[in-house]
Amino acid sequence: MRVAIISPVFPPYRSGIGNAAYREARDLASRGHQVVVYTSKRRAVRVAAAGFSLRQLQPFLKYGNAAFLPQLFWELKNFDTVHLHYPFFGGAEVMHKLKIKNEKLKIKFKLVITYHHDVIGRGFLGKFFKWHTKNLMPKILGAADKIIVSSFDYAKNSNIKDIFKEHPEKFVEIPFGVDIKKFQPTSKDERLLAKHNLKPDEKIILFVGGLDRAHYFKGLEYLISAKCQILNSKLLIVGDGDLKPHYKKMAADLKISDQIIFTDAIEIDDLPKYYNLANVLVLPSVDRSEAFGIVLIEAMACGKPVIASDLPGVRSVVDNGENGFLVEPKNTSQLTEKINYLLNNLDIAKQFGENGRKKVEEKYDIQKVGEKLEKILTDTNNE
Numbered sequence: 227m228r229v230a231i232i233s234p235v236f237p238p239y240r241s242g243i244g245n246a247a248y249r250e251a252r253d254l255a256s257r258g259h260q261v262v263v264y265t266s267k268r269r270a271v272r273v274a275a276a277g278f279s280l281r282q283l284q285p286f287l288k289y290g291n292a293a294f295l296p297q298l299f300w301e302l303k304n305f306d307t308v309h310l311h312y313p314f315f316g317g318a319e320v321m322h323k324l325k326i327k328n329e330k331l332k333i334k335f336k337l338v339i340t341y342h343h344d345v346i347g348r349g350f351l352g353k354f355f356k357w358h359t360k361n362l363m364p365k366i367l368g369a370a371d372k373i374i375v376s377s378f379d380y381a382k383n384s385n386i387k388d389i390f391k392e393h394p395e396k397f398v399e400i401p402f403g404v405d406i407k408k409f410q411p412t413s414k415d416e417r418l419l420a421k422h423n424l425k426p427d428e429k430i431i432l433f434v435g436g437l438d439r440a441h442y443f444k445g446l447e448y449l450i451s452a453k454c455q456i457l458n459s460k461l462l463i464v465g466d467g468d469l470k471p472h473y474k475k476m477a478a479d480l481k482i483s484d485q486i487i488f489t490d491a492i493e494i495d496d497l498p499k500y501y502n503l504a505n506v507l508v509l510p511s512v513d514r515s516e517a518f519g520i521v522l523i524e525a526m527a528c529g530k531p532v533i534a535s536d537l538p539g540v541r542s543v544v545d546n547g548e549n550g551f552l553v554e555p556k557n558t559s560q561l562t563e564k565i566n567y568l569l570n571n572l573d574i575a576k577q578f579g580e581n582g583r584k585k586v587e588e589k590y591d592i593q594k595v596g597e598k599l600e601k602i603l604t605d606t607n608n609e
Contacts, residue, residue: 227604228260230305232298232321234291234314236265236280237494240436240465241291242520243311243342246402250309251278253596259604264301266293266317285316291440292316299324307336307603310370313345315358318366325369338603339370343517343539344385346443359385372602376401376518380539384514398602401542403595404523406587408498411529411579415499422462422487424503429459429569432504432530434497434521438467443515445535445556449508450476452562453485459569461486464500501528505575506568509534512555516540522550523590526582531575533564549582 233247247263255261255277267282281301285293292315302308302324310321318339325337345355367373367389375381378399381390390397414426424430431453435444446463450473453461463473463486470488477483492500501507507525509516509532517539522532526543532550534540546552551568553560568575 228305230308231263233311252276309338322366340374344514377542380517383538403592409527430504431461434464437465437470445510445512449510455562507532511535527586529579529583531578
């Protein structure tokens with residue numbers, strides 16, 4: 227079957243949406259489907275060995291991760307299914323118009339939309355996102371044959387709750403998946419220990435995520451503030467972006483620069499090694515722009531306990547007191563308390579990690595998730 231995947235971003239740009247699109251493309255290609263990924267042009271991406279094609283389109287207009295791609299009108303010919311990863315400002319609107327146009331011409335293709343998360347934003351962007359959510363988003367989602375969400379918990383508590391209530395038959399719950407063979411518990415990598423001047427027994431708090439303005443909602447500033455009260459440990463921050471100097475300055479102002487390590491851009495293959503350096507993975511997100519947290523299941527697959535903000539969707543991944551802890555968003559004292567607890571109770575942290583690995587094997591194995599996604603994308607009875 228010919229499947230087109232539309233995504234606003236793609237690796238090496240670090241993003242949950244981009245990573246999900248990459249893993250989907252690779253998995254579908256391995257199952258024998260002809261897969262083409264369409265995304266906004268950024269820089270060269272090596273995907274030759276992944277079994278799918280990549281088309282990076284030059285945007286007519288671009289702002290942050292938003293990109294107007296009218297080329298999709300003539301690029302998307304002869305596909306059986308188009309899978310749009312939303313939000314994609316500038317791409318989603320084109321897909322909506324194309325779907326309506328093709329229906330009038332009696333040209334049939336299946337449109338599946340994965341609704342990743344709400345877009346909230348700040349200032350002018352916040353007002354634009356609010357307008358878009360009210361006026362355009364219902365039309366875009368209304369054109370879909372199926373809408374995938376990572377959890378019904380998120381759908382019931384997000385900007386799409388009314389659409390979910392009115393058209394529950396359109397919605398399918400499929401969580402994101404992780405390669406449990408690639409992400410698994412291993413010993414600490416000696417090369418990375420030496421590279422970052424870490425001792426084998428040093429306690430490591432890990433953050434993995436984008437450090438650009440598009441990922442302001444990751445809440446890294448609250449984790450940096452919490453680090454002031456967490457002794458005898460290092461905070462390892464894996465990520466890059468235009469806010470990185472801001473976070474470095476914050477650490478310097480708090481006089482904890484020597485306790486924080488900012489990595490440069492890392493190879494995707496090294497990511498499991500970074501998880502295995504850590505004692506705990508922390509995702510301190512601040513609002514509903516975080517709907518799941520792929521880094522959580524990657525860390526859990528590596529047998530690590532996790533701490534995350536108590537947000538819709540995210541709380542479906544973290545079982546509080548079993549594989550990690552949930553904390554109130556922006557609550558630095560709670561964050562500090564839970565991190566200290568796990569760093570000082572290593573037996574409990576180990577048990578949390580084992581529980582997390584078990585949950586990933588049962589629910590988030592990429593093979594199991596891939597089978598569910600393949601069925602939705604290729605089963606014509608689901609239209």
